[in-house]
Amino acid sequence: MKTKRTQWTWISIGILFVFAISLVLMSCRQKPKVAARAGAAEAAIATYVAPGDLDEYYLFYSGGHSGQIFVAGMPSMRHLATIPVFSPYPSTGYGFDKETKAMLGGFNWGDAHHPSLSETNGDYDGRWLFVSDNANNRMARIDLRDFKTKQILGPISNVSGNHCSSFVTPNTEYVLAGSRFSVPLPKGSYSGIENYATTYKGIVAGIKVDPNTGEMNLGWEVMMPPFDYDLGDAGKGVSDGWGFWSSYNSERATGKLEVTATQKDRDYIAAVNWHAAEKAIADGNFKMVGGTKVIDPKDAPGVVYLIPCGKSPHGVDVSPDGKYIVGSGKLASITTVFNMEKVLTAIQNKDFKGDEDGIPVLNYDHVKDAEVNVGLGPLHTQFDDKGFAYTSLFVESAIAKWKLGTWEVVDKIPVTYNIGHLAAAGGDTMHPDGRYLVALNKLSHGRHLNVGPSQPESSQLIDITGEKMRLLYDAFTEPEPHYAQVIKADKLHPIEVYTKEENKDPNAIWDVKDASVKATGSDVTVKMLAVRSSFEPNKIEVNQGDRVTIYLTNIEQTTDELHGLGLSEYNINVVVDPGETKTIEFVADKPGVYPYYCTNFCSALHQEMQGYLLVKPKS
Amino acid sequence: MMSTNEEGTKDKKTVKQFLKKETAFFELPLSIKSRVALLLAVASLIPAFLFPLWNMSFYSNQYTDGLQMHIYVYQLEGGKTHDRDDLREINSLNHYIGMRPLLESDFSEFGWIPFAIGGLMLLTLRAAVLGKMSNVVDVFVLFTYFGLYSLWSFYHRLYTYGHNLDPLAAIKVKPFTPPVFGEKVIANFTVYSYPDIASYALFAFSFLVLLGIFLSRKSK
Numbered sequence: 115m116k117t118k119r120t121q122w123t124w125i126s127i128g129i130l131f132v133f134a135i136s137l138v139l140m141s142c143r144q145k146p147k148v149a150a151r152a153g154a155a156e157a158a159i160a161t162y163v164a165p166g167d168l169d170e171y172y173l174f175y176s177g178g179h180s181g182q183i184f185v186a187g188m189p190s191m192r193h194l195a196t197i198p199v200f201s202p203y204p205s206t207g208y209g210f211d212k213e214t215k216a217m218l219g220g221f222n223w224g225d226a227h228h229p230s231l232s233e234t235n236g237d238y239d240g241r242w243l244f245v246s247d248n249a250n251n252r253m254a255r256i257d258l259r260d261f262k263t264k265q266i267l268g269p270i271s272n273v274s275g276n277h278c279s280s281f282v283t284p285n286t287e288y289v290l291a292g293s294r295f296s297v298p299l300p301k302g303s304y305s306g307i308e309n310y311a312t313t314y315k316g317i318v319a320g321i322k323v324d325p326n327t328g329e330m331n332l333g334w335e336v337m338m339p340p341f342d343y344d345l346g347d348a349g350k351g352v353s354d355g356w357g358f359w360s361s362y363n364s365e366r367a368t369g370k371l372e373v374t375a376t377q378k379d380r381d382y383i384a385a386v387n388w389h390a391a392e393k394a395i396a397d398g399n400f401k402m403v404g405g406t407k408v409i410d411p412k413d414a415p416g417v418v419y420l421i422p423c424g425k426s427p428h429g430v431d432v433s434p435d436g437k438y439i440v441g442s443g444k445l446a447s448i449t450t451v452f453n454m455e456k457v458l459t460a461i462q463n464k465d466f467k468g469d470e471d472g473i474p475v476l477n478y479d480h481v482k483d484a485e486v487n488v489g490l491g492p493l494h495t496q497f498d499d500k501g502f503a504y505t506s507l508f509v510e511s512a513i514a515k516w517k518l519g520t521w522e523v524v525d526k527i528p529v530t531y532n533i534g535h536l537a538a539a540g541g542d543t544m545h546p547d548g549r550y551l552v553a554l555n556k557l558s559h560g561r562h563l564n565v566g567p568s569q570p571e572s573s574q575l576i577d578i579t580g581e582k583m584r585l586l587y588d589a590f591t592e593p594e595p596h597y598a599q600v601i602k603a604d605k606l607h608p609i610e611v612y613t614k615e616e617n618k619d620p621n622a623i624w625d626v627k628d629a630s631v632k633a634t635g636s637d638v639t640v641k642m643l644a645v646r647s648s649f650e651p652n653k654i655e656v657n658q659g660d661r662v663t664i665y666l667t668n669i670e671q672t673t674d675e676l677h678g679l680g681l682s683e684y685n686i687n688v689v690v691d692p693g694e695t696k697t698i699e700f701v702a703d704k705p706g707v708y709p710y711y712c713t714n715f716c717s718a719l720h721q722e723m724q725g726y727l728l729v730k731p732k733s
Numbered sequence: 734m735m736s737t738n739e740e741g742t743k744d745k746k747t748v749k750q751f752l753k754k755e756t757a758f759f760e761l762p763l764s765i766k767s768r769v770a771l772l773l774a775v776a777s778l779i780p781a782f783l784f785p786l787w788n789m790s791f792y793s794n795q796y797t798d799g800l801q802m803h804i805y806v807y808q809l810e811g812g813k814t815h816d817r818d819d820l821r822e823i824n825s826l827n828h829y830i831g832m833r834p835l836l837e838s839d840f841s842e843f844g845w846i847p848f849a850i851g852g853l854m855l856l857t858l859r860a861a862v863l864g865k866m867s868n869v870v871d872v873f874v875l876f877t878y879f880g881l882y883s884l885w886s887f888y889h890r891l892y893t894y895g896h897n898l899d900p901l902a903a904i905k906v907k908p909f910t911p912p913v914f915g916e917k918v919i920a921n922f923t924v925y926s927y928p929d930i931a932s933y934a935l936f937a938f939s940f941l942v943l944l945g946i947f948l949s950r951k952s953k
Contacts, residue, residue: 125948128940128943128944128947129940131940132936132937132940135936136933136936372903373901373902376901376902376903376904377901445903445904445905489921490920490921491921509904509921510793510794510921511793511794511795512794528794530795531795532795557795559816
């Protein structure tokens with residue numbers, strides 16, 4: 115009896131043991147704690163802009179392959195406007211009138227990559243916003259007086275893949291440009307891909323900006339080895355007078371670059387002394403390539419140097435005082451900090467370790483101050499007002515905050531997900547504001563209502579006033595911001611109407627009695643005005659095949675009284691702001707009667723604001 | 734000399750006695766309870782075919798819900814949601830560091846492990862029917878060998894995957910072994926690796942077989 119009881123005791127213990135072990139194993143299966151949504155109320159208050167109140171900052175996002183610039187208010191992150199730059203945009207009639215059509219130069223899109231605000235003494239002056247086109251090698255200037263694209267320069271000769279652009283020098287002397295995709299030069303010439311390493315050429319360039327008008331012209335170009343020039347920044351303070359470009363593919367490889375261009379441990383940052391470049395051009399020390407003055411570094415020593423930088427660097431960012439050049443090797447886990455004083459000393463002492471196509475290469479160890487262990491996949495760095503740097507970590511999906519000088523990483527915040535660039539308020543100027551940081555994330559999965567496979571991009575607003583970074587808000591944009599600029603709202607003074615006095619268009623009319631339709635042979639000229647709630651004239655009679663030109667003036671002088679002219683089945687929609695005149699050109703090739711009407715809702719009688727284009731068929 | 738001889742004889746005697754005892758043990762008949770325990774042991778192996786043996790999950794800032802990989806005795810399965818195929822995702826990510834894609838067809842284990850478990854089930858049934866202690870001991874020994882070999886094989890797999898990285902990979906990482914049990918940080922991922930139901934089934938099997946031995950350990 116006793117034996118039996120002992121036996122069952124043992125069996126029970128055994129069963130309990132199996133359970134216990136299973137429980138222990140299962141409890142080991144720990145999962146990371148999901149970050150609590152702590153501080154939601156504080157974050158809500160920090161980002162809440164009450165109805166009728168205004169945001170404190172403007173946020174200018176590049177719109178990537180949408181070809182546009184998005185404008186948001188910060189800290190609310192509300193989208194306020196879209197400024198069309200490289201793509202037609204029916205909302206504002208951009209790309210439909212003669213003037214903007216000419217500016218687009220026949221292209222239907224561009225890849226708006228990096229916006230840069232104009233600067234005076236190294237700080238934003240609120241005059242212009244420049245943005246580069248990675249696809250069609252152009253540079254655009256938006257006037258912040260009216261938030262309109264005023265000039266598109268290019269396609270810039272010899273520049274191919276204008277990605278490492280549009281960073282401005284401290285007094286907006288230059289906007290930087292360059293080639294991400296080296297090609298045989300001049301463009302249009304042919305050489306087989308097997309000759310890539312020798313006959314394909316890269317370019318870095320400075321686009322000269324007129325200090326009064328903002329008008330851009332090609333300043334100088336430097337012929338470079340066929341690396342992929344990726345990003346840039348202009349020197350300031352200690353490094354004023356220099357432009358920096360990061361590059362990958364110093365392997366000079368072709369084919370599957372994911373493999374072939376990632377084999378070297380170091381690529382280069384190109385440093386151009388733009389005063390020396392100006393001098394070389396002035397001295398006639400250049401070649402004409404593609405109708406442009408191009409400096410060959412072999413013939414012009416002192417113009418360009420190469421700084422080795424840890425693996426396939428993306429961002430090259432200059433600290434507010436200009437002393438440190440921060441190069442982020444996107445395939446490394448460190449960010450490298452170069453000391454400009456050491457760079458200048460090395461150049462002075464000709465302390466070079468070799469050359470690439472005649473361009474001196476500096477010794478990494480002699481010019482580097484620190485390798486900061488920021489984390490995986492560092493891409494791009496911004497700065498605050500307290501001596502901290504913020505580096506985006508693509509692979510890790512995080513931002514690292516680190517101290518300039520001690521090189522200590524003091525904080526890290528996860529972002530959702532896969533951050534590309536980041537933009538701090540004044541974060542690339544000599545006097546950063548240091549209040550807000552925006553993480554421009556590539557993936558947004560699961561952070562918003564599902565809108566199908568084409569998902570929006572995510573921008574996260576982060577408070578950087580405290581020791582710890584604090585996530586405040588998730589905002590979403592259309593594809594695809596690559597970089598942004600954040601400027602204090604009081605630095606801008608935009609207009610709301612174009613005054614009659616400043617409208618210099620000789621074809622503008624301001625009175626109904628001046629409205630006219632005049633035919634000269636098969637050319638029909640219409641002087642039309644739009645005012646609440648009619649177009650004058652409200653009928654246009656032409657013959658099939660006539661070339662029609664309409665000069666449309668919105669004679670309103672009141673804020674927000676926009677009118678649009680949509681012409682049915684003629685693929686035309688032009689929007690005129692108060693006081694603005696635009697030119698519409700088309701051939702009346704389809705016979706019949708076509709209504710035109712106001713597309714931009716204007717008044718109680720908006721529906722009545724309409725007219726007819728009557729096209730008499732050829733007999 | 735004498736004493737040594739005496740001791741030798743004594744030793745021989747002891748060994749003989751021991752062998753006799755052991756032989757007697759192996760010859761013991763199995764009680765009904767033991768046979769029931771063995772039948773239960775066979776039944777306990779059924780979940781081994783239905784549920785994962787091991788789970789690995791990969792957490793990072795981008796994947797706060799974790800990428801899941803379930804290792805069954807016969808297949809490799811990634812977590813699947815309507816918008817994500819985890820195994821595909823794991824392989825896409827691994828390609829950056831030059832790791833070979835995890836392909837079911839590369840795992841010979843998926844062929845022989847189900848076969849081995851089936852064999853063990855049949856041997857256990859045989860032991861239950863024939864009702865002899867030696868058969869049960871055979872099963873236990875074979876099972877232990879099978880279990881240890883499988884664990885080693887699993888470890889070896891992980892080691893091979895983590896140590897044969899393509900030298901041309903875009904991102905170079907130090908060779909590593911993903912965790913067999915527990916938690917490990919690899920690049921931006923925290924990897925968790927733990928046994929699952931099929932493993933518990935195997936564990937229950939070994940317990941029930943031991944129980945079968947235990948219940949008939951003494952002759953009646």
